[in-house]
Amino acid sequence: MVMLSDLLRFQVKDSHGEELRLVDLAIHELDIDYPRISSLILGSDGSGEIVLPWDRVKEIDLTNRRIHVKDLRQAKDQDEPLQTVRLRRDVLDALILDLQNRRVTRANDLWLEQDAEHLRLSAADTGAKAILRRLMRGRYRKIDRSTLFDWKYIEFLRGDPGAVDAGAGYHRRITHLPPGEIALLASTLPYLHAAELLELLPAQLAADTLEVMSLERQLQVFEELDENSALQILQHMAPDIATDILGRVDAELTRYYLNRLPRKSAELIVDLLRYPENTVGGIMANDVVTLSPTLTVHEAHLILREKLKEPDFVYFLYVVDEEAPHKLRGVLSLRQFVMADEDQTIAEIMNPYLITLSPLDSPQEAGYRLLNSQLAALPVVGSGGQLLGRVTIDAAVSQVAPSSWRAQAPRVFS
């Protein structure tokens, strides 16, 4: 119906003929598809601003470019809720996520529409004509509909990671995107915006998104998260990537988080942190799925149903002794497992001929070895033959690929 930049030039007039300037529009709730304007911010020369609630607006007269309101003299200064957003001050010109085009852009202008009772924010104009329109101050009013993007599919970020906890409103439609796309969007955002974005995702999705970011970005964003979200996200992350992050932040912070994480996740991370970064131990993951060789396929099936809930990537099942040194005996692919007869034992169907890596090998060598083998992962075995973890193809690629590829290398298997 009207562009914000145009509306801000309208006159505001009350029944007594008193006139004021419209300075801004305020919105209290941003979590609905098309947020309604909750109040007008009016200014007169010299005497500060007046907050006029929307219910005192009688009519928006588009032809005469006027807003008629009830008695202005009765308008009082109102306290605004803490998370109020002002369209001109906060949203206009700000960075927004245009989810339809999967891009970060700027709100060059805002499109408002009126329904029976309310004026609603309904689209953002991202086009160049919007800029021209604003620069020409009303002498040019052309609207290009093709650059108007539905507000429903726009996520507005404030650049303040604390805003989510403070109760700011979001659409949260971005939570339906795959983590890779969210991470890509976040890579073109300033880091405070990216941290805010992670805060508003559910913990599992936030963890998956953080996992696929570049290492530098991971650290920057991680350190801006509040402690609770950080703990939640760490719990849901693959242990090798949680290790990459915890190994790089302040040692004090590492200790803080390791002491507060659930015992199981903390132990996995501590085990990985024992290895220097330039070893196979430094790039391996240790959330492996193991089976005992004495089980039958049928029994294993029941056990796996529980175990498979945890790690993200399961392609190989490692067959490991039940007793203490937990020696690795062989490997099974999921496919072999599914194809096997119910009453065969695991020892019968596993493959005992196994290429293994040692945790202190050079990671580049291991990377090439894994790539050459064309397998998805290789197990890492200690001197007692015990299974320590596995190196996935993703970790191998990031060891041997040129640095310009690393940022874009997929992390499918971890």
Next chain:
Amino acid sequence: MKQKGTPVGLEPLDDLDLSGLPSRPRPFAPALRLNIRGRSVRLRGLRRPPTGLLRLLLILGPGLITSSAGNDAGGIATYSSAGARFGYELIWVMVIITVSLAVVQEMCARLGAATGRGLLDLVRERYGIGWALFAMGILLIANGGVIVTEFMGIGAAADLFGLPKLVVIPLAAFILWYLVIFGSYAWVEKIFLAMTLVFFAYPVAAILARPDWSEVARGAFIPSLRLDREYLFLLVGLLGTTISPFMLLFQQSSTVERGVARRHYGPERLDAHMGAVFSNLVAITMIIVTAATLHRAGQTQIETAADAARALEPFAGPAATTLFAIGLLGASLLAGAVLPLTTAYAVSEVFGMPKGVNLDFRRAPVFFRLFTWMILLGAGLSLVPGLPVIPWLVAVQVLNGVLLPVLLVFVLRLINDRGLMGSLRNSRIYNLLGWGTFLLITLAVVIMLGTQILGLLGILPR
């Protein structure tokens, strides 16, 4: 039979003896002991920040690059003229401006670290599209002009080496383009840092030129002021080439690109300070070189930077000329990459488009296209013979002069914004120095604009 290696993958696991393999890291690998859940654990995967000299080297980055890029071809011309015309007299200006440069550059770095955003990005959100477009427009034109002079500087250096310009300029343009397009930020930063090493050519040349060091000290610490048109003009020129708008923008954008976070900003400020000190020491040695040779010999006029180098031959021998040429080449190359990058950052920031050396053509098309066009334009125009360089340079200087005070006001207001900066807000001393710099620069700009306008009106003799 004795076997070499182990038959891994050839025998079932049970038959393999892996006991020879170490499974715990060697004890001498650096480790940190942490108390986790009441248990003391040795963690070798913790990365502790390096200490000492290595740490210092790792901190160096945006600040050193930006300040050194300020000593570009145009800068060399100004410093050489100052030295040739007035000997050591103007060095005190450089001493004062070093403090200003350090303060301004540090503030921009801090803004970048605290917000993760570039200067024009913040200007657009806080002060509106009008100011952002104003700054961007001036930068586009002014940077375009300066880039041409950088490639001319490369051409001049080629002349000094006796190489054909027509080959060297396009080659240099291609190399710069290739480095930025195909390198990650960390890599590009390293190359840029390596380029700043060539500036050591100037201190060496200064020592070779055997100046009178007591005279140098007097010039540096006892201010002299002459109410002479040429003196004022050079004084203003020194201020203008040392602090210019592109440096503010590049410092901030590259700090952001480096990924400096607000929690780790503390030590990074040293980079901005050291950059300012280093680049201005280089500038001072340039003044010393020309003062000790040309000025002493009574040759007080210099037309181009190449002139300055050629004029050195009779006094310091062929070594000084080569050094001068290497310095000029490095300076022009560095600025020839930094300026197009700054322009690309500026435009992308204003319009909110993806930007950054770490991305590629596919993900940040506008950023890289702008960068490419700026290099093509600069290299292309610099090959056109008989270009009216001097009026063009004057126009660029005027444009930059108009923009700089405006940007300084924005920086000073943004950096005092509590909501934006939090604990990284300006201290009182910084505000004092910052506004002092603003006054100094504004005064210089007013003098420059005044002389330009009076000169145009024919009131002052040229």
